[in-house]
Amino acid sequence: MGPQRARAGPHDPRPRLGLGSARGLGRPRRRPARARAGDRARRGRPVGAGRAAGAAGPRPDAADGAGRWGPGGPVPGSRVPVQLRAGALGGPGLATERRPRGDATMTTIENANPSADHATVFVILDAGRSDYVREDAMPFLHGLSRTGYRGSFESPPGFAQRTTMFSGRYPDTSGNFSQFVFAPERSPFDWVESLGPLGKLVRPRKVLAPTRWAIDWITAKKTGHFQTDPAWIPPEFMPYFAMCEDTQPVFEDGALGAPSIFDLCREHGLAFRYLAHPVSGDDEEVFDTLVRELRQHAPYDLYLAQFSITDEGGHEHGPFSDAMQQRFLRDVDAKLATIHALLSTRYDSWDLFVVGDHGMAPVEQRVDVLSALAETEAEPAEDYVVFVNSTLAVLWYLTPKGRKAIRAKLPEIEGARVLDEDERRDRRIPTEERWGQDMLAAESGVLFWPDYFHVRDSTVRGMHGYLDKSDEGLGMAVLASSDPVVEPREADPRSLVDVFATLCGLLGLPVPDTQEGTSLLDRARREPPVAEPEQEPPEPEQVVSDG
Structure with missing residues (x-):
């Protein structure tokens, strides 16, 4: 078991910034957001148009x-x-x-401007381990990291990193912990029960992928919901689950239940460009779009782009494979070099913030949780419901029989351990029943297989989501800027919630009270000069008249 994270929240002793405190967050020379928005409006540029x-x-x-x-x-x-x-x-x-x-x-x-005023580019490198930033693996990013902030981010437990980065909250505060939540009363998949024996065709095999697509398509037609992909949840369990983080695009107004970086941009007249899941999962498409628009000086203050090859390649080949170390990382490194070249030559001022949302550990052992539970006398979907993620199995009990049988079995499952409520609370894992009456966590290097996100006839050599980060590692953090406030600095590991406050600081936005992070710029910025105390003017001399 890895070290437990100290609880951070409303009573966290770390300094926090409230509304109106964006001044001094790291861009003292930039004009306020509203003033910059007015400049754009006078030049005919759209404002707040994410x-x-x-x-x-x-x-x-x-x-x-x-x-x-x-x-x-x-x-x-x-x-x-x-x-x-x-x-x-x-x-x-x-x-x-x-x-x-x-x-x-x-x-x-026609007559493209040779230079624009400012752009902040935020790149999410999915599963970008901090130790990938090496001269032999990513020579450009390694060199860039020596010119600015370099460190690492620890991802909170769960699988809702976007909510953490975009709103600065831990899972127990945001209510977003995973893609699916136990909510039979509002499940869009309640109709799947009517499939009867046909439901047995929905199994995690490559050849049966069209059955999953069919459920996705029919559910979307029936419900009109934004996201209806059921993953590989067994059909008998589908009617118990609803979407959580992806009920609507994360960049839409109010999508995350608290002010997000996108909400703040709209409120303060800044324009953003979202180039990440679920809009696009194609790295080349994202890169080409970003490069084109930087060259064209498209009217955006913030670009958010995600590259996923480090996650996809890490799962398939492993984080330390030759494919990862010699091909995938070099490819991403070249993309980052191009982005930096455009920023540094085409913009008066710029920021490039590269973040790994989590790490990736080599898979050393597979454990079949579903088969272990099937050895009990409890019946699935009658006595219990289970959601098997790659490194976390979550259970709900429908009958006392199911509770007794499954709880007796869980401690016997190899390579895993049951989390008690105190540990869930300490790790900032939600404790409400909708997030599980019991949780079974995989030990580092153990893969729960089969799970609900991969087909059985696929190769998985890398995984993330472990509570113990000793093998998974932490995500990278590299921040470079034309602003001298970002000085060369190597910092201790930080929490992923700090990404949000950092973005606010880079954009000159106020940091809302709802967030729980601390800007990287708070530690990297220069101390403001001390003003000389003003001297009081001398007392005027009194003139006495003879008359």
């Missing part, structure tokens, strides 16, 4: 002869066609010319 990702077409530098590109982007005055799907933005220096070409539009860049 948008989801558009699709990427060919990279701008691959345009075939219709325009001229310099090292930093289009040569002013040239006409460079860029393929975009419908919905491409116009902006300063952009003239959008619609031409029928399948589902694409042709965007022409």
Whole structure:
């Protein structure tokens, strides 16, 4: 068992910043957000217009002869066609010319501004371990880390890292702990019971994937819900579960139940670009879109982009495989180098914040929790319900018989241990029954298999979500900026909740009282100069008149 995290919350002794305290968070030279929004409005730029990702077409530098590109982007005055799907933005220096070409539009860049004022790019490197930032693995990012803040983030338990990063709250505060929550009264999958014997076809095999897609499609048609993918939950258990974090896109107004970074941007007139799950899961699409829009000076204050190859490749090949160390990391490193080059040459000021949302551990042992529970006299979906994630199995009891039989079996399961309520509370794991009456946690390196997110005929050599981080490692933290407030500094591990307050500081936004983190800039910034005390003016001399 790894070390327990000290409880942090409303009574956390760490300094916290309330509303109106964005001043001094690390950008004392920048104008307030509202003033910058007014500048954009006068220049004809949209404010507060957070948008989801558009699709990427060919990279701008691959345009075939219709325009001229310099090292930093289009040569002013040239006409460079860029393929975009419908919905491409116009902006300063952009003239959008619609031409029928399948589902694409042709965007022409005329007299693009050679420089914009500021951009903050926040890159989530999914499962980006902090020890990936090495000269032999990611030479560019390693060098960049020496110019600014470098450290690591520890992810809270559970599988709702986006809520943690985007709103600065732990799972027991946010109410988001996993993709699914026990909620039979509002499950969108209640109709699955009507499948009867056909439900037996829904099994986690590659060849049976169309059955999962069919349930997703039918559920969406029946309910109109935003997210209806049932993963590989056994059909007999589906009617007990509802979506949690993905009830609507996380960047929409009020989506996370407390002010998010996107809500604050809208409130204070800043525009953002969201290029991450669930809008896109294609790294090349995300990269091409980001590069194109940085070159075009698209009117965004904040870009949020996610690269997933480190998670996908880590699961399939393992975090220390040759494929990861020699191919995937080098590929991401090259992408980050391109992003940095555009920021440093095309913008007056910029921030590049690279975060690993969690680590990845090699899988050494598989444990079949479902088969172990089947050895008891309790019947699934009659006496108990279980949700098997890769490193955490959560149980609910429908009858006293199920409670007695399953609780007697849990301590016998190899490579796992039962979490008591005190440990759940200490680790900031929600203790409400909807998040489980019992929890079984995998020891480091143990994979609960089969689980509800992978097909049985797949290869899984890496996993995350362990309570013990000794093998999984921590996520990377690299912050570089044109602002000298971000000085070279190597810091101790921090909690992932600190990402939110840091983003607020970079954007000059107030930090709401609902969040629980501390900005990285609080520790990295320079102390403000001490003003000389003002001297009181001398007393005026009294003039006595002779008259």
